Amino acid sequence: MEFLKRLGIKEKNFGASTGTKWLETADQGELKIHSPATGEYIASVYQASEADYEKVVQTAHDAFLKWRMIPAPKRGEIVRQIGNRLREFKQDLGMLVSYEMGKSLQEGLGEVQEMIDICDFAVGQSRQLYGFTMQSERPLHRMYDQYQPLGVVCTISAFNFPVAVWSWNAMLAAVCGDTNIWKPSSKVPLSAIASQNIIQQVLIDNDVPEGVFALIVGRGATIGEQILNDKRIPLISVTGSTRVGRHAGEVIAKRFGKAILELGGNNAVILTPDADLKITIPAVVFGAVGTAGQRCTSTRRLIIHETIYDKVKATLLKAYKSLKIGNPLDQKNHVGPLIDKGAVKEFTTALERVKKEGGKVIYGGEVLEGEEYKSGSYVVPALVEAENHYEIVQEETFAPILYLMKYNGDIHNAIELQNGVVQGLSSSIFTNNLREAEAFLSPEGSDCGIANVNIGTSGAEIGGAFGGEKETGGGRESGSDSWKAYMRRQTNTINYGTKLPFAQGIKFDI
Ligand code: NAD
Numbered sequence: 175m176e177f178l179k180r181l182g183i184k185e186k187n188f189g190a191s192t193g194t195k196w197l198e199t200a201d202q203g204e205l206k207i208h209s210p211a212t213g214e215y216i217a218s219v220y221q222a223s224e225a226d227y228e229k230v231v232q233t234a235h236d237a238f239l240k241w242r243m244i245p246a247p248k249r250g251e252i253v254r255q256i257g258n259r260l261r262e263f264k265q266d267l268g269m270l271v272s273y274e275m276g277k278s279l280q281e282g283l284g285e286v287q288e289m290i291d292i293c294d295f296a297v298g299q300s301r302q303l304y305g306f307t308m309q310s311e312r313p314l315h316r317m318y319d320q321y322q323p324l325g326v327v328c329t330i331s332a333f334n335f336p337v338a339v340w341s342w343n344a345m346l347a348a349v350c351g352d353t354n355i356w357k358p359s360s361k362v363p364l365s366a367i368a369s370q371n372i373i374q375q376v377l378i379d380n381d382v383p384e385g386v387f388a389l390i391v392g393r394g395a396t397i398g399e400q401i402l403n404d405k406r407i408p409l410i411s412v413t414g415s416t417r418v419g420r421h422a423g424e425v426i427a428k429r430f431g432k433a434i435l436e437l438g439g440n441n442a443v444i445l446t447p448d449a450d451l452k453i454t455i456p457a458v459v460f461g462a463v464g465t466a467g468q469r470c471t472s473t474r475r476l477i478i479h480e481t482i483y484d485k486v487k488a489t490l491l492k493a494y495k496s497l498k499i500g501n502p503l504d505q506k507n508h509v510g511p512l513i514d515k516g517a518v519k520e521f522t523t524a525l526e527r528v529k530k531e532g533g534k535v536i537y538g539g540e541v542l543e544g545e546e547y548k549s550g551s552y553v554v555p556a557l558v559e560a561e562n563h564y565e566i567v568q569e570e571t572f573a574p575i576l577y578l579m580k581y582n583g584d585i586h587n588a589i590e591l592q593n594g595v596v597q598g599l600s601s602s603i604f605t606n607n608l609r610e611a612e613a614f615l616s617p618e619g620s621d622c623g624i625a626n627v628n629i630g631t632s633g634a635e636i637g638g639a640f641g642g643e644k645e646t647g648g649g650r651e652s653g654s655d656s657w658k659a660y661m662r663r664q665t666n667t668i669n670y671g672t673k674l675p676f677a678q679g680i681k682f683d684i
Contacts, residue, residue, distance in 0.1 A: 177266040182371035183217050183364055189391030190222040191370050192233040193377045193384045197226050202392065207364055210276035210511040211501050213549035219363045222392040227400050230388045234326045234353045235406050237385030242323040242351040250300025250349050252386075255376040257293025260286060263372045267337065267365070269503070274362050275336050276511040276551065277465045278502040289341040289369075291636045292652060299657055300349035314671030321661035323351025324432075325408040328401050330357045330422070332414045333513055334468045334572075336365035339436070342636065342652040343411045343660075344387065350660040352409075355388045357401060359414075361513055363391040394418070405429055409660065412436065413470075416570070416597070416645045423647070434659055435647025436640070438570040439599030441622070441631040442475035444581075444588040444614070447482055449604035450628070451489060457604070457630035458576070459493050463509050463555040464632060467574030468517070470646075471600040471624070471632035475567065477588050480580045487536070487557075487578060494537050494557055500546055511551035512573060521553050521573035524566055533560035533567075533577070562591045570597060585610045586618070593621045599642030600634075602626035623650070 186204070190197040202221035209216055222230070241249070260267070264286045272282030305319040329343040336358065344354040358366035370389045377387065390397055401407060402425040411434040412422045419437035426433040443458055461473030478486050502510030512518050518541055525539045538556035546552075555574035560567050567577050581588040585603075592601055601622040603614040611627045614620055623642035624634060634640050639654035641647070650656045676682060 177269050178217070180266050181263065181270055181368035183270070183368055185217055187217060187219045187364070187367050189219045189363065190226045190230055191389045192230055193382065193387050194374050195384065197222070197229060199223065199226050205360055205363060205391070207274060208549070209273050210513055210549050210551045211273060211503060216274060217364055219367065219391050221360075222390045222397060224396060224400060227390055227392065227397050230355060230390050231326065231404060231406055233385035234355050234388050235385070237383040238323070238325055238353045240383045241353055241386050244351075246300045246303055246349055246351065249351065250297040252376060252380055252382055253293050253300070253345050253348055254297045255380065256345070256373050257290050257297070259372050259376055260290050260293065264290070267368055267372065270368055271336050271365050272502050274364050275333060276502055276513060277334075277468075278507065278510055279505060281465055282502075285335060285338045288338040288636055292341050292345050295636055295653060296345040296349045299346065303350065303657065303661065305663070310667065311677065312669070312675045314673075315667060315669050317665070317667045319663055319665045321350070321658065322664055324660055324662050325352060326355060326406055327352045327660060328355045328357060328407050328410045330398065330401065330410065330412045330414065331359060332470075333359035333361040334465060334470070335413070336362035337369050339413045340366065340369065342640070343434070346651075346657045347660040348386065350657055352660055353386045353388070355390060355401070355407070357390050357392065357397060360391065360393065366391065399425075402426055403429065405431070408432060409434070411649065411651060416647070419647050432659070434641070434649035434651055436470070436649050436651065437642075437645060437647040438597055439470045439472070439642060439646055440474050440568070440570050440595040440597040441471055441600040442477050442592045443473050443601075443631060444585070444592055444603040445476065445478045445482065445486060446585060446588070446603065446605040446607060446610050447479045448607040448610065449482070450606060451486070453628060454604040455489050455493055458490070459497075461630035461632045462576040463497060463574045466510055466512050466553075467555065468513065468572050469632045471634065472574075473576060473631045474570065475562065475577045475579065475592075477579055477581050477591050479588070480582045483580050490557060490578075491537055494555060497555065499542065499552055499554065509555060509574065511549055512553060513551065515550050517573060518551055518553060520571055521575065524571040524573065524575055525556060525558070527566040528558055528560055528564060528577075531560075531564040531566060533558050533564060562594055568595055585613050589614060589619055596645045597642065598622045598644035599646040600624040600626070600631040602629060602631050604628055
């Protein structure tokens, strides 16, 4: 395939790079990557060994010592050029993301657009790494805080965003003066290798120290554990399941490292009697079936006022029946495959469990068969009537299952249901009633990191800080002032007088 060639993907690829150099990784076995869209074999990757990791981390560490002294706007210039390279390769990389991960081509292209957008954002940020100036209580003293580069930052990314999550972290970390190691999901390493190939030319053209942008493909249990335990890595950004994130958080905390944890969600939309159903239904359907329900922000629960429940249910059923399921590279299709057969099993198991708990599957749930679906990863998105307290509803099933539930009375009952799960990533309300919207956004409203009004739960813009509360992990990345996580804050007090007054008026005469 031509686009694979243009992205530098060979039949067999090395799994570790320090920026412009690929390490000859070969003794840890090959990862053979098949497309969930077609079942076709794409290419393989030689996984990195612990010795490869050691070279990568040492190179990244050595690079940090130089990179931190380059003025931030000059680091921003490198990121600007990376953004331009991504513009050139948007179509090809978007295709690969879609082909390797199974999301629709539109979403694959959208993911690369996010990479470009965060580059632009980071370039501007490179001139705005501001600290505050405070007033000292002592005469002839000046006090301020400044932000210093942190060190080597590692991004461990999940399969469902094969490239964007890396850029959210790495581009900001780079302008902040940190060097980067990326450990992508072993389910989608080719998109990561392609990204590394794309940026390579910028690194060569600008003589960027080897190790500023490094990549390592390897097993979670070996390479992953090495990263978590490595004191040379002061910050690790982990995007993945709550199970992996909980473990990572504990290991990193034990060595006093910093962690940005971006974990599972269980996102709800509230529909009040004042919702405008014209915009609600497409937002809910896109939220529930987009990326085949494999977004951390996918809509999983729909909390509907009892007075509009039947109408919403009928409209949703009609919309679900019109969904086209098939190859995500074909733009007429709305729903692509799940990542693999394991995910299909989780989907069918969740439906069995919800039925046992008293839920009713009112649409979908089938595993599709036939030539078009030969990868074995296609399912019909399910609509299920359920109750919030069911065990399975409390969990994140990473698949297209939408649980419909009723609320009665006022908005506070709906908010209680919305908040009544252990996760806290994204939430939204559809209403034209100002009081309901403001209650949802008030201190007694949504407890999630993201709370939207008249917009679905998925599809955040890079300009906002992204992340969630409770078992979603509490991390924030991407926009707003998330950059601060990639730097260490330092308070500086300078005495330009001839006396030595102590703070708090303490007397100490010698
Ligand atoms: P996963 O937890 O299986 O894997 C995530 C990453 O962790 C992978 O790179 C994996 O190789 C790595 N890993 C596994 N074991 C490790 C270990 N012992 N040490 C270090 N690294 C290890 O998740 P997944 O199936 O790839 O992704 C789906 C999950 O990610 C869902 O729960 C989804 O909600 C979550 N997610 C969250 C966000 C967010 O921003 N909150 C975004 C995307 C995905």
